[in-house]
Amino acid sequence: MRALLPAEEFEAELRALAPRYWHDHPFHLRLHDGSLSERELRSWAANRWYYQRCIPQKDAAILANCPVADVRREWRERIVWHDGTRAGEGGAENWLRLAESLGLSREEVLDERHVLPGTRFAVDAYVTFARTRPWVEAVASGLTEMFSHGLMARRLSDMRLRYPWIAEEGFTYFTTRLDVVAGEGKSTVDLVVRNCATREQQEAAVAALSFKCDVLRSILDTVDYYARRERW
């Protein structure tokens, strides 16, 4: 049996996946430089909605598979953040407000008519991963949050600058999310490091994060492909 990697080396392997993140996807670069059309922005928001609305189900799958009460106590906060404590509050609601400020009606976002097959395929794979893999791997797959703070901060400032017609209220999702990821996933990294007891588990955690990078890139691949073909 191969030896367990020391914590710092394991963490370094996870962080080494940063170049696979979706920060430099061509669609994101166009989002940042202001060259997306209103229609492309709407397609992005409607497709991301499917990701946003499935995340609480992904987190509920992690809860269902995790036998450790301390972990569940911490993890359930994620579901509360997205769903809120009552209708009309929470991250999902704020995403809908972003979509509305881009010119989409709530109805056409909620009925998912704009969700592309590739988006559905990628996001469903993420939820299935969390349902079927050991909970530590599923937690590790969410570690893309380590890489998200800088991207989100840049997105917020570039969108305000390049698309000045978007009402400030539309950005509440990002302003509130930035606080959540301010710690750049440190506590989640620590949770994964503490709970991987073998080298095989460590490797599976790295593979899980790699898989998640593929999920995110696949969403943008499909949005970008159809946007360029002007299908919608």
Ligand SMILES: O=C(O)c1cc(C(=O)O)c2c(n1)C(=O)C(=O)c1cc(C(=O)O)[nH]c1-2
């Ligand atoms: O806007 C982004 O670039 C971005 C990226 C990610 C991510 O890296 O997975 C998440 C989010 N946003 C996000 O808003 C969010 O709620 C979220 C939850 C998760 C997850 O895997 O549990 N990732 C992300």
